[in-house]
Amino acid sequence: MERWKLNLAVLWLGNFLVMAGMTMITPFLSLYLQQDLGVIGEHEIGVWAGLIFAANFVTSFFFQPLWGKLSDRYGRKVMLLRSGFGMSIVMVLMGFAATPLHLLLLRMANGIISGYSPAAVSLVSASTPKEKIGFAMGTLQSGGTAGTILGPLIGGLMADTFGFRPIFYITGSLMFVASVLSWLLVRERFDRAAARVAPQASLASGLRQLAAIRQLPALFSVTFLIQFAMLSPMALIPIYVQHLHGTTENLAFWAGFVGSVTGFSNMISAPLLGRVSDRKGATRVLVYSLLGAGLLFIPQAFVANVGQLLVCRFLLGCFVGGLIPTVNALIRRHTPDDKVSMAFGFNSSAVALGNMAGPVIGGALSGYIGIEGLFLISAAALLGTSLWARSSLVNGTPAATSGP
Template sequence: MPQWKINLIVLWFGQFLTLAGMTMIMPFLSLYLQSDFGLRDEHEIAEWTGIIFAGNFVTAFLFQPIWGRLADRHGRKVMLLRSGFGMATVTVLMGFATEPWHLLALRLLNGTISGFNPAAVALVSATTPKEKMGFAMGVIQSGLIAGTVMGPLMGGAFADQFGFRPIFYITGGLLFCASLLALFLVREKFDREKAAAAPQISVLQGWKALRGIRPLMVLLSVTFLIQFSLMNTQSLIPLFVQELHGTANLAFWSGTVGAVTGISNMLAAPLLGRLSDRIGAHRVLGFSLAGAGIMFIPQAFVGAVWQLLAARFLLGLFLGGLVPSVNALIRRHTPEGMESRAYSFNSSMLSLGNMAGPVFGGLTSSLLGIKGLFLLSAVLLMLNSALVAHTSFTKATARPS
């Protein structure tokens, strides 16, 4: 088997284990604060939950470009292992926290050392043949989504069986296993002497160098708007399900609504990635953005949970073409030797969308309601599609042979 396929398979499992581990506890964070930390006031629980959840993304947004710069100098595999083993240690320590601020401090530290996903994407992009890039990006995305879907389901089952604290130890173990797989099986041809001889530029200088490449700036904007559009309704979905269905089996139906989007995303990502190898990633990206925008519209007018499930399933099919296409296009338009830096800037924009989306949705929900937010997401995604359509992605950035 070619090494690029081995890397892809191992990093698929790495993405799955990492995301499954990281999403095992986050959906139950408010319950953890209530049961293990003795918080009783609902307002206080909500405040701590929001702050602790956002803390990871704040430091990730700030530090991803720094790790990207180091990856371009020392290799992607080194950064992958640094992140994996580091997050495994921090996650286990979360299980020993006794105060909410302990969790906040550890989440901030976790965001500081995180970066498994961008390092994995950069490593796959650097070792995969050009003609297989779309397929590889679709496969790696499906591993991420599979972990995101399975994590909360596994976390709920473990919490019922063992309580909340053991989930952190299980999560840390999964992250450690993912890192071990990468350590022993992933191979990277990285010329350290060439990288060391290349001019060393700061994060700010790297940003200035990439800023002049218009397709890259468009892709970073697309990443932010995608995540913003998806996250501004995320925390309100359980309340919307309650409005449609009532309180009977509310947790089950809320979880199902979230899972069904991830399942269809996971199924569609490799197929759309393979299609992008044939017709171009920019075409798949524009089509998927428009389709996702259209699929947000019926969600504003559903009258039953099964209708919402159907709309969310169709939404996931189009979401499967977004991140893989963006990643493939970033690889195409990034100068040689700056790939990790470009992916780290993209990861920062992802974190920014993860922060800004829920905050905006929470602040405007009383004014727009979740139905209004669905329509706003539809407009933003379709504007995104128009932006992609009016950007030239056909000419790749020149690369040394």
């Protein structure tokens, strides 16, 4: 096997395991707090679940630029292994948490250490022939997407089979195996001497240049609002499923199924909506996808059983498939060729910020308006964002003169 293909295969597996491990706790986090860590009361559970879910993204938001700079100086593989081995240890320790505070601190540590996926992207892009870059990036991304989608479902199945704590031990072990494979099989050509003397680009000056392109701040804001709306009710869905299901039998499975079904329809719809955006325009697809997603949050507040919730979540995923891909396409369209990577970097920060704010604010509000109210807030946010996207992005002139 060619070297770049072997790198890609190993890092695809690593990306899948890391993202699955990060999302595997989603379907049972609130149940873990309730049954193993002794948190009592829906409001208390909601607040702790929101804080713990967001903690990883908070510290990751602040530390990712540091790891990026260090990878440019010392190599991507070093950062890859640092993140993989570090997260495997932290994940195992989560299974020994005795209080919600322990779990919160470990999630914060996990965010500090994280960075496997960005390092994998950099390493694959540096080792792949130029004519194969698109295929390699798409394949690597599919590993992370598959892990994000299947993680909640796998976590729910494992929780029903083994209980909550063993999942952390199993997940940490799988991350460790992925890191060992990366250590033994992945190769990187990296000139450390040249890297040490290379000038460091200023993020502040780059941000000022990108902010001058009026569409880009709007797109970064749209990314934030999408993540905020999607994640604000996420931590409380297991409790909602418990109310609808009416029994604890197979509860973790159903919670995981509800969490994953949106991802399955997302995978189906994203390529189809991508083709439509090529013909009709990415802005139009983004606006209609925001409208559809916003409208489909409304019935989730009024469902009577888990089956109805599953249908709503599946249909929601059909529209979600047109959100982030079209935002990325529009960012590429409006960004000069020499600033593309930086623009996507700032957009990733917007994703992390939405991931942070959504669960925290959702958890805080849940005690007053319930998860039903969170669904309605998400609907209002996406519907409002659709109007803003239309007014901000129409009649935009592409800034880049060449590119894919």
